[in-house]
Amino acid sequence: MIQAVRQDSRGNLPVLWDSRKKGDGRCGLRVLVIEDNLDIQANIADYLEPEYLLDFAYNGEEGLKLACANDYDVIVLDLNLPRLDGIELCRRYKAEARLQAPILMLTARDTLDDKEDGFAAGADDYLTKPFALRELKMRIGALANRPRVINALELRFGDLVLDPSGQTATIGEASRRLSNMEADILKWLIQEAPNPVPGSTISYRIWGEDPPASGALRTHIYNLRRILSELRRGGGPAIAIATDRERGYRLCRDGER
Structure with missing residues:
Protein backbone atom coordinates (compact mmCIF):
# COMPACT_ATOMS: atom_id res chain seq x y z
CA MET A 1 0.00 0.00 0.00
CA ASN A 151 -15.27 1.64 -14.31
CA ALA A 152 -14.88 -0.98 -16.99
CA LEU A 153 -16.36 0.87 -19.97
CA GLU A 154 -14.77 0.43 -23.37
CA LEU A 155 -13.87 3.56 -25.31
CA ARG A 156 -14.42 3.70 -29.07
CA PHE A 157 -13.36 5.81 -32.01
CA GLY A 158 -14.64 4.39 -35.26
CA ASP A 159 -13.51 0.76 -35.31
CA LEU A 160 -10.83 1.36 -32.67
CA VAL A 161 -11.77 -0.07 -29.26
CA LEU A 162 -9.77 0.67 -26.10
CA ASP A 163 -10.25 -1.46 -22.99
CA PRO A 164 -8.81 0.79 -20.22
CA SER A 165 -8.87 -1.90 -17.53
CA GLY A 166 -7.13 -4.49 -19.72
CA GLN A 167 -4.99 -1.87 -21.49
CA THR A 168 -5.66 -3.34 -24.93
CA ALA A 169 -6.38 -1.62 -28.25
CA THR A 170 -8.39 -3.51 -30.87
CA ILE A 171 -9.31 -2.89 -34.50
CA GLY A 172 -11.28 -5.67 -36.14
CA GLU A 173 -9.73 -8.99 -35.12
CA ALA A 174 -6.33 -7.55 -34.22
CA SER A 175 -5.43 -6.53 -30.64
CA ARG A 176 -2.36 -5.09 -28.97
CA ARG A 177 -1.43 -4.69 -25.32
CA LEU A 178 -0.48 -1.12 -24.33
CA SER A 179 1.78 0.30 -21.65
CA ASN A 180 0.22 2.41 -18.89
CA MET A 181 1.17 5.68 -20.57
CA GLU A 182 0.15 4.50 -24.03
CA ALA A 183 -3.27 3.49 -22.70
CA ASP A 184 -3.68 6.84 -20.92
CA ILE A 185 -2.71 8.88 -23.98
CA LEU A 186 -4.97 6.88 -26.29
CA LYS A 187 -7.84 7.22 -23.81
CA TRP A 188 -7.52 11.01 -23.73
CA LEU A 189 -7.33 11.18 -27.53
CA ILE A 190 -10.50 9.07 -27.85
CA GLN A 191 -12.34 11.11 -25.22
CA GLU A 192 -11.55 14.38 -27.01
CA ALA A 193 -11.89 13.10 -30.60
CA PRO A 194 -12.19 14.51 -33.19
CA ASN A 195 -10.73 17.57 -31.45
CA PRO A 196 -6.97 17.81 -30.89
CA VAL A 197 -5.37 17.50 -27.45
CA PRO A 198 -2.45 19.91 -26.88
CA GLY A 199 0.85 18.22 -26.17
CA SER A 200 1.24 20.40 -23.08
CA THR A 201 -2.05 19.04 -21.70
CA ILE A 202 -0.97 15.44 -22.21
CA SER A 203 2.43 16.11 -20.61
CA TYR A 204 0.81 17.73 -17.57
CA ARG A 205 -1.62 14.85 -17.10
CA ILE A 206 1.23 12.32 -17.18
CA TRP A 207 4.08 14.10 -15.42
CA GLY A 208 2.53 17.08 -13.66
CA GLU A 209 4.63 20.23 -13.38
CA ASP A 210 7.97 18.44 -13.84
CA PRO A 211 7.91 16.78 -17.28
CA PRO A 212 11.02 15.04 -18.63
CA ALA A 213 12.84 16.08 -21.78
CA SER A 214 10.61 17.29 -24.61
CA GLY A 215 11.21 14.14 -26.66
CA ALA A 216 9.54 11.83 -24.13
CA LEU A 217 5.98 12.56 -25.26
CA ARG A 218 6.94 12.30 -28.94
CA THR A 219 8.36 8.83 -28.22
CA HIS A 220 5.04 7.66 -26.74
CA ILE A 221 3.11 9.15 -29.69
CA TYR A 222 5.48 7.39 -32.10
CA ASN A 223 4.90 4.07 -30.34
CA LEU A 224 1.13 4.52 -30.49
CA ARG A 225 1.28 5.34 -34.20
CA ARG A 226 3.29 2.18 -34.78
CA ILE A 227 0.76 0.11 -32.83
CA LEU A 228 -2.18 1.57 -34.79
CA SER A 229 -0.33 0.82 -38.02
CA GLU A 230 0.20 -2.79 -36.93
CA LEU A 231 -3.49 -3.11 -36.07
CA ARG A 232 -4.34 -1.96 -39.58
CA ARG A 233 -2.10 -4.64 -41.05
CA GLY A 234 -4.17 -7.12 -39.05
CA GLY A 235 -7.06 -6.41 -41.38
CA GLY A 236 -8.80 -3.48 -39.72
CA PRO A 237 -9.54 -0.02 -41.15
CA ALA A 238 -7.00 2.76 -40.71
CA ILE A 239 -7.03 4.85 -37.55
CA ALA A 240 -4.14 7.27 -37.12
CA ILE A 241 -2.83 10.01 -34.83
CA ALA A 242 -2.50 13.27 -36.72
CA THR A 243 -0.43 16.25 -35.62
CA ASP A 244 -2.17 19.62 -35.89
CA ARG A 245 0.54 22.25 -35.88
CA GLU A 246 0.22 24.45 -32.77
CA ARG A 247 -2.96 22.58 -31.71
CA GLY A 248 -1.76 19.15 -30.63
CA TYR A 249 -2.59 15.55 -31.47
CA ARG A 250 -5.90 14.09 -32.64
CA LEU A 251 -7.32 10.79 -33.80
CA CYS A 252 -8.50 10.57 -37.39
CA ARG A 253 -9.81 7.98 -39.82
CA ASP A 254 -8.20 7.12 -43.13
CA GLY A 255 -8.46 10.08 -45.51
CA GLU A 256 -9.31 12.65 -42.80
CA ARG A 257 -5.85 14.09 -42.29
Whole structure:
Protein backbone atom coordinates (compact mmCIF):
# COMPACT_ATOMS: atom_id res chain seq x y z
CA MET A 1 0.00 0.00 0.00
CA ILE A 2 1.17 3.53 -0.77
CA GLN A 3 1.24 5.67 2.35
CA ALA A 4 0.22 9.30 2.45
CA VAL A 5 2.81 11.99 3.01
CA ARG A 6 2.19 14.90 5.35
CA GLN A 7 4.35 17.82 6.43
CA ASP A 8 4.53 18.71 10.08
CA SER A 9 3.06 21.97 11.38
CA ARG A 10 6.42 23.73 11.11
CA GLY A 11 6.79 22.92 7.43
CA ASN A 12 9.66 20.49 7.96
CA LEU A 13 10.43 17.57 5.69
CA PRO A 14 7.40 15.37 4.92
CA VAL A 15 6.62 12.57 7.34
CA LEU A 16 4.45 9.49 6.83
CA TRP A 17 0.91 9.96 8.05
CA ASP A 18 -1.03 6.72 8.26
CA SER A 19 -3.67 6.35 10.97
CA ARG A 20 -3.54 2.55 10.81
CA LYS A 21 -0.06 2.53 12.35
CA LYS A 22 -1.54 3.10 15.80
CA GLY A 23 -2.67 -0.51 16.00
CA ASP A 24 -5.81 0.34 17.98
CA GLY A 25 -7.99 -2.17 16.16
CA ARG A 26 -10.22 0.32 14.39
CA CYS A 27 -12.25 -1.19 11.58
CA GLY A 28 -14.28 1.83 10.44
CA LEU A 29 -14.57 3.49 7.07
CA ARG A 30 -11.40 4.04 5.08
CA VAL A 31 -11.17 7.67 4.01
CA LEU A 32 -8.59 9.56 1.95
CA VAL A 33 -8.34 13.30 2.68
CA ILE A 34 -6.55 15.33 0.00
CA GLU A 35 -6.00 18.73 1.60
CA ASP A 36 -2.99 21.07 1.69
CA ASN A 37 -4.05 23.05 4.77
CA LEU A 38 -2.29 21.41 7.71
CA ASP A 39 -4.64 22.90 10.30
CA ILE A 40 -7.67 21.48 8.50
CA GLN A 41 -5.90 18.12 8.20
CA ALA A 42 -5.26 18.10 11.95
CA ASN A 43 -8.86 19.06 12.81
CA ILE A 44 -10.27 16.32 10.59
CA ALA A 45 -7.84 13.79 12.06
CA ASP A 46 -8.75 14.68 15.64
CA TYR A 47 -12.48 14.39 14.94
CA LEU A 48 -12.62 11.32 12.68
CA GLU A 49 -9.69 9.14 13.75
CA PRO A 50 -11.47 7.55 16.72
CA GLU A 51 -13.71 5.73 14.22
CA TYR A 52 -12.25 6.03 10.72
CA LEU A 53 -9.05 4.84 9.04
CA LEU A 54 -7.56 7.99 7.54
CA ASP A 55 -4.91 8.65 4.92
CA PHE A 56 -3.81 12.19 4.06
CA ALA A 57 -2.20 13.67 0.96
CA TYR A 58 -0.80 17.20 0.83
CA ASN A 59 -0.81 17.74 -2.97
CA GLY A 60 -2.85 16.65 -5.97
CA GLU A 61 -0.28 14.36 -7.55
CA GLU A 62 0.21 12.32 -4.38
CA GLY A 63 -3.53 12.30 -3.79
CA LEU A 64 -4.27 10.87 -7.22
CA LYS A 65 -1.65 8.14 -6.75
CA LEU A 66 -3.15 7.15 -3.40
CA ALA A 67 -6.71 7.27 -4.70
CA CYS A 68 -5.96 4.99 -7.67
CA ALA A 69 -3.71 2.58 -5.74
CA ASN A 70 -5.96 1.94 -2.73
CA ASP A 71 -9.56 0.97 -2.02
CA TYR A 72 -11.23 3.82 -0.12
CA ASP A 73 -14.83 4.15 1.02
CA VAL A 74 -14.84 7.94 0.52
CA ILE A 75 -12.41 10.56 -0.80
CA VAL A 76 -12.50 14.09 0.66
CA LEU A 77 -11.00 16.48 -1.89
CA ASP A 78 -9.91 20.12 -1.67
CA LEU A 79 -9.80 22.06 -4.95
CA ASN A 80 -6.95 24.55 -4.47
CA LEU A 81 -4.14 22.00 -4.37
CA PRO A 82 -0.48 22.29 -5.38
CA ARG A 83 0.82 20.32 -8.40
CA LEU A 84 -2.62 19.11 -9.53
CA ASP A 85 -5.86 20.98 -8.82
CA GLY A 86 -8.89 19.20 -7.42
CA ILE A 87 -11.08 19.52 -10.53
CA GLU A 88 -8.50 17.86 -12.79
CA LEU A 89 -7.72 15.27 -10.11
CA CYS A 90 -11.40 14.36 -9.89
CA ARG A 91 -11.71 14.01 -13.68
CA ARG A 92 -8.64 11.81 -13.90
CA TYR A 93 -9.68 9.63 -10.97
CA LYS A 94 -13.13 9.04 -12.44
CA ALA A 95 -11.55 8.16 -15.78
CA GLU A 96 -8.67 6.02 -14.50
CA ALA A 97 -9.71 4.23 -11.30
CA ARG A 98 -11.45 0.91 -11.86
CA LEU A 99 -13.13 0.65 -8.43
CA GLN A 100 -14.28 4.17 -7.63
CA ALA A 101 -14.98 5.74 -4.26
CA PRO A 102 -17.47 8.62 -3.99
CA ILE A 103 -15.83 12.05 -3.86
CA LEU A 104 -16.78 14.81 -1.44
CA MET A 105 -15.35 18.16 -2.52
CA LEU A 106 -14.40 20.29 0.49
CA THR A 107 -13.52 23.79 -0.64
CA ALA A 108 -13.81 27.54 -0.13
CA ARG A 109 -15.14 27.92 -3.69
CA ASP A 110 -18.78 28.59 -2.93
CA THR A 111 -20.40 30.07 -6.04
CA LEU A 112 -23.01 28.18 -8.04
CA ASP A 113 -20.60 28.05 -11.00
CA ASP A 114 -17.94 26.50 -8.75
CA LYS A 115 -20.36 23.82 -7.62
CA GLU A 116 -21.44 23.17 -11.21
CA ASP A 117 -17.78 22.70 -12.21
CA GLY A 118 -17.26 20.29 -9.32
CA PHE A 119 -20.25 18.10 -10.11
CA ALA A 120 -19.41 18.19 -13.83
CA ALA A 121 -15.93 16.86 -12.99
CA GLY A 122 -17.47 13.89 -11.16
CA ALA A 123 -18.00 15.00 -7.55
CA ASP A 124 -20.68 13.13 -5.60
CA ASP A 125 -21.13 15.80 -2.91
CA TYR A 126 -19.93 19.35 -2.26
CA LEU A 127 -19.28 21.02 1.11
CA THR A 128 -18.02 24.59 1.40
CA LYS A 129 -15.58 26.02 3.93
CA PRO A 130 -15.94 26.94 6.73
CA PHE A 131 -17.70 23.73 7.66
CA ALA A 132 -18.84 21.84 10.74
CA LEU A 133 -16.90 18.64 11.41
CA ARG A 134 -20.12 16.95 12.46
CA GLU A 135 -21.66 17.71 9.07
CA LEU A 136 -18.54 16.43 7.30
CA LYS A 137 -18.85 13.15 9.18
CA MET A 138 -22.54 12.83 8.32
CA ARG A 139 -21.87 13.40 4.63
CA ILE A 140 -19.01 10.89 4.61
CA GLY A 141 -21.28 8.30 6.21
CA ALA A 142 -24.03 8.92 3.66
CA LEU A 143 -21.62 8.64 0.71
CA ALA A 144 -20.11 5.43 2.07
CA ASN A 145 -23.54 3.77 1.92
CA ARG A 146 -23.83 4.31 -1.83
CA PRO A 147 -23.07 1.42 -4.23
CA ARG A 148 -19.52 1.41 -5.57
CA VAL A 149 -18.91 2.16 -9.24
CA ILE A 150 -16.78 -0.18 -11.34
CA ASN A 151 -15.27 1.64 -14.31
CA ALA A 152 -14.88 -0.98 -16.99
CA LEU A 153 -16.36 0.87 -19.97
CA GLU A 154 -14.77 0.43 -23.37
CA LEU A 155 -13.87 3.56 -25.31
CA ARG A 156 -14.42 3.70 -29.07
CA PHE A 157 -13.36 5.81 -32.01
CA GLY A 158 -14.64 4.39 -35.26
CA ASP A 159 -13.51 0.76 -35.31
CA LEU A 160 -10.83 1.36 -32.67
CA VAL A 161 -11.77 -0.07 -29.26
CA LEU A 162 -9.77 0.67 -26.10
CA ASP A 163 -10.25 -1.46 -22.99
CA PRO A 164 -8.81 0.79 -20.22
CA SER A 165 -8.87 -1.90 -17.53
CA GLY A 166 -7.13 -4.49 -19.72
CA GLN A 167 -4.99 -1.87 -21.49
CA THR A 168 -5.66 -3.34 -24.93
CA ALA A 169 -6.38 -1.62 -28.25
CA THR A 170 -8.39 -3.51 -30.87
CA ILE A 171 -9.31 -2.89 -34.50
CA GLY A 172 -11.28 -5.67 -36.14
CA GLU A 173 -9.73 -8.99 -35.12
CA ALA A 174 -6.33 -7.55 -34.22
CA SER A 175 -5.43 -6.53 -30.64
CA ARG A 176 -2.36 -5.09 -28.97
CA ARG A 177 -1.43 -4.69 -25.32
CA LEU A 178 -0.48 -1.12 -24.33
CA SER A 179 1.78 0.30 -21.65
CA ASN A 180 0.22 2.41 -18.89
CA MET A 181 1.17 5.68 -20.57
CA GLU A 182 0.15 4.50 -24.03
CA ALA A 183 -3.27 3.49 -22.70
CA ASP A 184 -3.68 6.84 -20.92
CA ILE A 185 -2.71 8.88 -23.98
CA LEU A 186 -4.97 6.88 -26.29
CA LYS A 187 -7.84 7.22 -23.81
CA TRP A 188 -7.52 11.01 -23.73
CA LEU A 189 -7.33 11.18 -27.53
CA ILE A 190 -10.50 9.07 -27.85
CA GLN A 191 -12.34 11.11 -25.22
CA GLU A 192 -11.55 14.38 -27.01
CA ALA A 193 -11.89 13.10 -30.60
CA PRO A 194 -12.19 14.51 -33.19
CA ASN A 195 -10.73 17.57 -31.45
CA PRO A 196 -6.97 17.81 -30.89
CA VAL A 197 -5.37 17.50 -27.45
CA PRO A 198 -2.45 19.91 -26.88
CA GLY A 199 0.85 18.22 -26.17
CA SER A 200 1.24 20.40 -23.08
CA THR A 201 -2.05 19.04 -21.70
CA ILE A 202 -0.97 15.44 -22.21
CA SER A 203 2.43 16.11 -20.61
CA TYR A 204 0.81 17.73 -17.57
CA ARG A 205 -1.62 14.85 -17.10
CA ILE A 206 1.23 12.32 -17.18
CA TRP A 207 4.08 14.10 -15.42
CA GLY A 208 2.53 17.08 -13.66
CA GLU A 209 4.63 20.23 -13.38
CA ASP A 210 7.97 18.44 -13.84
CA PRO A 211 7.91 16.78 -17.28
CA PRO A 212 11.02 15.04 -18.63
CA ALA A 213 12.84 16.08 -21.78
CA SER A 214 10.61 17.29 -24.61
CA GLY A 215 11.21 14.14 -26.66
CA ALA A 216 9.54 11.83 -24.13
CA LEU A 217 5.98 12.56 -25.26
CA ARG A 218 6.94 12.30 -28.94
CA THR A 219 8.36 8.83 -28.22
CA HIS A 220 5.04 7.66 -26.74
CA ILE A 221 3.11 9.15 -29.69
CA TYR A 222 5.48 7.39 -32.10
CA ASN A 223 4.90 4.07 -30.34
CA LEU A 224 1.13 4.52 -30.49
CA ARG A 225 1.28 5.34 -34.20
CA ARG A 226 3.29 2.18 -34.78
CA ILE A 227 0.76 0.11 -32.83
CA LEU A 228 -2.18 1.57 -34.79
CA SER A 229 -0.33 0.82 -38.02
CA GLU A 230 0.20 -2.79 -36.93
CA LEU A 231 -3.49 -3.11 -36.07
CA ARG A 232 -4.34 -1.96 -39.58
CA ARG A 233 -2.10 -4.64 -41.05
CA GLY A 234 -4.17 -7.12 -39.05
CA GLY A 235 -7.06 -6.41 -41.38
CA GLY A 236 -8.80 -3.48 -39.72
CA PRO A 237 -9.54 -0.02 -41.15
CA ALA A 238 -7.00 2.76 -40.71
CA ILE A 239 -7.03 4.85 -37.55
CA ALA A 240 -4.14 7.27 -37.12
CA ILE A 241 -2.83 10.01 -34.83
CA ALA A 242 -2.50 13.27 -36.72
CA THR A 243 -0.43 16.25 -35.62
CA ASP A 244 -2.17 19.62 -35.89
CA ARG A 245 0.54 22.25 -35.88
CA GLU A 246 0.22 24.45 -32.77
CA ARG A 247 -2.96 22.58 -31.71
CA GLY A 248 -1.76 19.15 -30.63
CA TYR A 249 -2.59 15.55 -31.47
CA ARG A 250 -5.90 14.09 -32.64
CA LEU A 251 -7.32 10.79 -33.80
CA CYS A 252 -8.50 10.57 -37.39
CA ARG A 253 -9.81 7.98 -39.82
CA ASP A 254 -8.20 7.12 -43.13
CA GLY A 255 -8.46 10.08 -45.51
CA GLU A 256 -9.31 12.65 -42.80
CA ARG A 257 -5.85 14.09 -42.29
